Amino acid sequence: MNNEILYLITFITAFFTALILTPFFRHIARMFNIYDRPLTAVKTHKVSTPYLGGLAIWSGWVISLLLIRLITNFPTGTLNNLRSVIIGSSMLLLLGLCDDIKKGGLGFKFKFLVQIIACLIVVYFFDIRINFIENKTLSVIISIFWIIGLSNAFNLIDIMDGLSCGTAAIASFFFFIIALPSEMIYVNFCAVALLAACLGFLPFNLSKSKKIFMGDTGSLSIGFILATVAMGTSYTKINPIGIFAPLIILAVPIYETIFVSIMRILKGKNPFLGSKDHFPLRLEKMGYSRKQILLFVYILSFIFGIFSYTIVKIDDNISYLIFSFIILLLVVFSVRLSKVKVD
Incomplete structure (x- = not known):
């Protein structure tokens, strides 16, 4: 079979x-x-x-x-x-x-x-x-x-x-x-x-x-x-930057963890204790519905997945551009979210 x-x-x-x-x-x-x-x-x-x-x-x-x-x-x-x-x-x-x-x-x-x-x-x-x-x-x-x-x-x-x-x-x-x-x-x-x-x-x-x-x-x-x-599995058969493919595929949960931890530490809070400062809840504070947030996260996860597949399959130069774009996108997104007041 x-x-x-x-x-x-x-x-x-x-x-x-x-x-x-x-x-x-x-x-x-x-x-x-x-x-x-x-x-x-x-x-x-x-x-x-x-x-x-x-x-x-x-x-x-x-x-x-x-x-x-x-x-x-x-x-x-x-x-x-x-x-x-x-x-x-x-x-x-x-x-x-x-x-x-x-x-x-x-x-x-x-x-x-x-x-x-x-x-x-x-x-x-x-x-x-x-x-x-x-x-x-x-x-x-x-x-x-x-x-x-x-x-x-x-x-x-x-x-x-x-x-x-x-x-x-x-x-x-x-x-x-x-x-x-x-x-x-x-x-x-x-x-x-x-x-x-x-x-x-x-x-x-x-x-x-x-x-x-x-x-x-x-x-x-x-x-x-x-x-x-x-x-x-291996991600670096074509180019070494493919090593970041798992991080990109899992960018949403990894980003959430890093973002929430940093925001809590900056406020003097224990990063292991819960609070309503997650990035989806910040989007909700900005006026987006939960259906819109869910659709946004799904689309973002799928785009990141396509990026990860791409950098595994193509040459170095384009891969570096994609990786740099992702980092820039997340930084800009973080700055905007950090300005949202949460409980």
Whole structure:
């Protein structure tokens, strides 16, 4: 069976599994009273909403991968990579689930500890890490920071319906098409499965009558999967600046993390504590509706994805121009947003 058919089977399985399991987990959340209640000032929704959507996304992702494993023979290296991502993401899934269920959530120190352990399993024991850094110790350390940072970045932008999940779907699509010729086919299968699972969940996240949040259960595990997928393929076969392709694909969550952290530090606030200073909320303060903001972020993410694909495939000079344009765009955008008064 050729890979194209296997990718299609993976997509269909992940999509329909998430589509079917999302209302099931919504029912479970309502049965056991697992809600995200707007009891604090940093909450951006007004009505208590069921959690556990992240379980549907992750289940769609992992079930599709297990099915593909049953009907095809992967090389040993691919199997090890898949095992590592499944093990690590399941740890982040359980961490997020405990955080969603526990009243008041878990402390950030404990959450970071669990994330470090999950990262060590993937980076040190299974050797999925940033390969262009020759010193292994340095490579392991930076890879751990990368995974933890991105996992929390997707958690950070999960402050508006469809924002984190939709951004993850777009990023998955571009990781898939960039990695498609790669021999590291675990990247291809992980990316296409996550794309489909996110799309299966998204209609319920955007629904008014059947709304469900993915919670930390979803955002942490999704960020973890994408961080490991990003390290699994080469971007510099044509030009060295292609090394920045993963940063551009994931520019929205990375930008949000850096922007919010800087703004909070400048105001003397703890960057780990929540507040209504996220860039989508600043856009809302400027008068844009949530639908407009969501469409803007989706279009921006897609444009960044096209830029990343372009710099991987073309020569140095145009790549440098594209990269410089992106930096200039984000700087101008940041200056404008920083002038918006927020709570």
